C-alpha cells in the first residue's frame with residue numbers, strides 16, 4: 186500500500202528493509218510529550234492567526250491530549266510503517282478526531298517539528314543534569330566539611346607529592362562539577378530559541394506567529410534563520426560536549442575510588458551497598474559501580490564523536506542523516522544521569538580511613554618541599570640550593586630506610602651545618618598543610634572558606 190502521508194505521489198509501498206532502515210519510531214517515541222506539546226502550541230497559534238478555525242483547533246488540542254494519555258497508558262498503537270513519532274501521533278489523531286487532524290500540519294514540516302521536539306527534549310536533559318550535578322556537588326561539599334583538616338597525601342604522577350587535606354581534595358571535584366554545571370546552563374540558554382515555524386527550510390507563506398509558539402513552549406525567542414533552524418544540531422552537540430567533559434570528571438573520581446579502596450591503599454571503604462563480592466574469592470569486595478562508571482563514560486564520549494561525525498560535511502538544510510542524532514543523545518543522557526546518581530551514592534557512602542590517610546601522608550618524604558622552603562626562609566638559601574640540600578637529605582634517609590623526620594639533627598647538620606632543631610616543626614604533616622595558606626591552598630582555613638563559598642552558591 187502507498188503511504189498515508191505521501192500516497193498522492195507514490196503508487197507502491199516501500200521495501201521491508203526500506204521501512205526498517207527508515208523508521209525512527211523505535212527510539213523517537215521518547216519525544217512523544219514534546220511532540221504533542223509542540224503540536225498543541227502550533228494548532229492554538231494557527232487558530233489565533235485565523236489560519237484554521239477555533240473549532241478545528243479545539244478538536245486537535247483535545248485529540249492530542251487523548252493521544253498523550255494513550256501513550257502514557259501504554260495503549261498507543263505504535264506503527265513502524267509510520268516511520269516516526271510525528272507521523273504516528275498525527276495518524277492516530279486522524280483516527281480519533283477525523284478530518285480536522287489533516288489541518289494540523291499547515292505551515293509546518295517534520296523538519297521544524299523534529300527540531301523543536303528534540304530541542305525541548307535536550308533542554309529537559311540540561312535541567313536534569315544541572316539538578317544531578319547540584320546533588321553531587323553537595324555530597325562532595327559534605328565530605329569536605331567532615332574532613333576539612335584530615336591529612337592525606339597529594340599526588341602527582343600518582344607518586345606522593347605533598348600532604349593535602351581531604352576537604353581540599355573533595356572540593357577539587359566540586360570545582361570541576363561546578364564548571365560542568367555552568368556549561369549545561371550556558372548550553373541551555375543558547376539552545377532556548379524555537380525553530381518551530383521554519384517549516385521545511387524556507388519559512389511559510391501562512392501568516393504564522395512564531396513569537397507566540399516560542400513563548401508557549403518556554404523559549405526565549407524564535408530562531409532567526411529558517412535554513413539554520415532546520416539544519417542545526419548544535420544544541421545536541423553542546424549537550425554531548427558538556428556531558429563528555431562531565432563524564433571525564435566522573436571517571437577520574439571513579440578511578441580514584443578504585444585505587445583508594447584497594448587493599449594496598451585503604452584510603453576509603455565503600456559499604457556493601459556499593460560493592461559486589463566474588464563468586465570464588467570470599468574476601469573480595471569489588472568497587473564495581475566505580476569501575477562501571479569509569480567505563481560507561483566511554484558511551485558518552487562515543488556518542489559525542491558519533492554525532493559530530495554525522496553532522497560534519499552535511500549540506501544545508503535537513504538531511505536524513507540527522508535522524509541518527511537521537512539515539513546517540515538518548516543513550517548519552519541516560520548514561521550521564523545514571524553515572525551522576527551512582528557517583529552521588531558512592532560519595533555519600535564512602536568512609537575515609539583517616540589513620541591510613543595520615544600514615545600515607547607522612548610517608549614518601551612528603552614534606553621535602555616544606556624542608557626546602559624552611560631552608561629558604563630561615564637560612565636564606567636560594568631555592569635551587571635548598572632543593573639540592575633537601576634532595577641530599579632525602580637520599581640519606583632513603584639509604585637509612587627511614588623518613589625525613591626520623592633523621593637526627595646531627596645527620597642533617599652533616600649535610601648543611603646551619604640546620605637547627607626547629608626544622609623538625611615543618612616536617613610534620615599537620616604543620617605542612619596548615620602552612621599552605623595561599624588563596625586556594627590546602628590549609629584547613631582556606632578549605633573552610635571555600636566550603637562556605639560553596640554552601641552559599643548552592644543555597
Ligand code: ARG
Pocket residue numbers: 209213268269295296299503505507508509
Ligand atoms: N524521523 C525524522 C528525524 O528524526 C523526522 C524528520 C523527517 N523529515 C523528513 N524530511 N524526512 O529526523
